[in-house]
Amino acid sequence: MPPELPPRRARNDLRQYDDLADRWWDPDGPFSSLHWLARARARLIPVATTPDARLLDVGCGGGLLAPHVTGYHHVGVDLSDAGLAVAADHGVDAVRADAADLPFDDASFDVVVAGEILEHVSDLDGTVAEALRVLRPGGTFVCDTINATAFARLSLVTIGERVRGGPPPACHDPALFVPPARLQELCAAGGVDLHVHGLRPAAAQFVAFLLRRRSSVEMVRTRSLAAVYQGVGVKRGPA
Numbered sequence: 687m688p689p690e691l692p693p694r695r696a697r698n699d700l701r702q703y704d705d706l707a708d709r710w711w712d713p714d715g716p717f718s719s720l721h722w723l724a725r726a727r728a729r730l731i732p733v734a735t736t737p738d739a740r741l742l743d744v745g746c747g748g749g750l751l752a753p754h755v756t757g758y759h760h761v762g763v764d765l766s767d768a769g770l771a772v773a774a775d776h777g778v779d780a781v782r783a784d785a786a787d788l789p790f791d792d793a794s795f796d797v798v799v800a801g802e803i804l805e806h807v808s809d810l811d812g813t814v815a816e817a818l819r820v821l822r823p824g825g826t827f828v829c830d831t832i833n834a835t836a837f838a839r840l841s842l843v844t845i846g847e848r849v850r851g852g853p854p855p856a857c858h859d860p861a862l863f864v865p866p867a868r869l870q871e872l873c874a875a876g877g878v879d880l881h882v883h884g885l886r887p888a889a890a891q892f893v894a895f896l897l898r899r900r901s902s903v904e905m906v907r908t909r910s911l912a913a914v915y916q917g918v919g920v921k922r923g924p925a
């Protein structure tokens with residue numbers, strides 16, 4: 687019997703993350719590029735300066751950031767119970783919560799990370815406001831998301847969903863993609879001047895990946911913000 691296919695879902699139906707929960711840690715599975723992005727994201731996380739430092743991973747999924755987080759108590763929130771169970775198996779303190787309504791005190795985290803979630807939420811303003819509410823003054827906000835451009839739609843949806851290493855089919859709703867200027871405006875309102883730069887797969891490595899000659903690809907910086915981009919900033923106020 688061939689393996690059962692997951693049900694067809696509407697674009698950005700979050701039940702996809704439950705359907706695919708057993709694939710989170712498959713480096714050649716539907717989330718392979720999230721492994722590459724987690725490594726790139728971790729490069730922006732500052733070294734923990736106190737023994738009780740806390741990092742919040744908003745939309746933690748299966749906890750792919752976990753191997754790259756050292757020195758922090760790593761808390762993850764998500765709406766996918768199956769994803770949270772996988773994240774917990776990888777050492778994440780996994781909490782079921784909506785990113786736009788976090789069950790944490792103000793200023794209770796030293797670092798807040800939002801990796802590849804902002805382009806999935808219906809309440810972007812509320813999600814950014816909550817992430818920055820729970821971040822302490824002097825703490826660091828790290829995020830990566832997808833710009834609202836025709837190039838992003840072509841490369842990550844029209845083509846991307848059909849190639850090895852691309853997002854799973856129907857993963858994204860391009861209507862939710864996030865213009866960097868809008869994200870910077872929301873972050874400024876929450877006390878963070880967000881510095882942004884583009885990210886792309888290292889070209890030669892990506893070709894080798896497509897040819898099945900390697901299993902992983904490094905994400906490198908690019909000046910273009912046209913598709914995936916990262917943001918990082920420190921919250922204003924006394925540390």
Ligand SMILES: C[S@@+](CC[C@H](N)C(=O)[O-])C[C@H]1O[C@@H](n2cnc3c(N)ncnc32)[C@H](O)[C@@H]1O
Pocket residue numbers: 700703720721723724744745746747748749750751763764765766769783784785786800801802803806807808
């Ligand atoms: C593309 S995955 C990224 C997962 C993880 N950050 C990573 O990069 O491996 C998006 C995740 O965000 C979660 N998510 C989407 N909307 C959410 C919301 N409103 N509150 C909490 N989690 C949400 C999904 O369940 C999914 O696990």
